[in-house]
Amino acid sequence: MIGGTDPNEGGTLTQANADIMSALRTLQQVGAADKADSILSDVETSRSYADLDSDREHNTDWLTTEYARRYISVMTDLARQLTRVASGSTTQDQDDAARCFGVKGLPGDVASLAISRRDAGDRVANTDPARLCELLATAARNGDDVLAHAILEVGVATGLADVVDDFKEAYPSLADAVDRLWTAAHRKTNVVDITNSWRVAALKPRQLSSLQDYEIQAAAAGNTGVGRWSVGQ
Structure with missing residues (x-):
């Protein structure tokens, strides 16, 4: 403990940072990392600290507390926005897969379609990949359609662009969904894009750059006895 404050108690800010990284990771996994761009851009250009940057009336402790409060507000709001977008993207990805790889939206009895889809998957698995375009046609x-969907799933999973293109031509109403699935499959990673990581880190005002989350949380609460703070003016 430092100054009576547990370093593990970053509270709201620590949770916000964790939620931001989790949302960015989810967006990366479903091939939708670009959806974070406009949100991050809005925060980067928001001038949330402009009045504090030009403040010459208040002392260091007051400014530190205000910077901390603003920063926590910025990060918790960013976490909410990114989490909402990530949740929507995950739902979209699941729906795309159900409509393009599965039997969602196809006419017929669901149970019978599910059995047909399983049989189609077995047939495709035993087919020479070089013949998949012919089989799709x-x-x-x-x-x-059930067999065509099974072929598409293999095409996307194994990177057979010609199969995917032929499917989109045969089923143009699913083309956008297929593109999203292709992007997700071939850009998927469990690591947050380093550029977005840097952008998030850069959102911390320089006046708080030397402080850890628990220190910033304490400062926001008006506790100026944790650590050594020096807010430049």
Whole structure:
């Protein structure tokens, strides 16, 4: 403990930072990292600290407390926005997969379709990848949408661009969803894009740059006895 404050008790700010990283990681995993760009850009250009930067009337302790409060507010709001977008993107990804790889939206009995989809998957798994375009053409021509969906899933998973392109041509109403699934499959990573990580880190005002989360949380509460603070003016 430092100055009577537990370093593990960063409170709201620590949770906000964790939620931001979690949301960015989710967006990266579903191939939707670009959706964070406009949100981060808005925060970067918000001038949230402009009045404090030009303040010459208040002392260091007052300014530190105000910077801390503003920063926590900025980060908790960012966490809420990114979490909402990440949740929506995950739902979109699941819906895309259900409509393009599964049987969602296809006419017929759901249970029967599920059995047909399983059988189609087995058939595709035993087909030479070089013949998948030919098999897809036959499936599309005969109206065997279940088989076509099974072929697409393998095409996306194994990076067969020609299969994917043929599917989009045969099923243009699903083209956008297929593109999203392709992007997710081939840009998927469990690591947050380093550029976005830097952008998030850069949101901390320089006046708080030497402080850890628990110190910033304490400062926001008016506790100026934790650590050594020096807010430049």
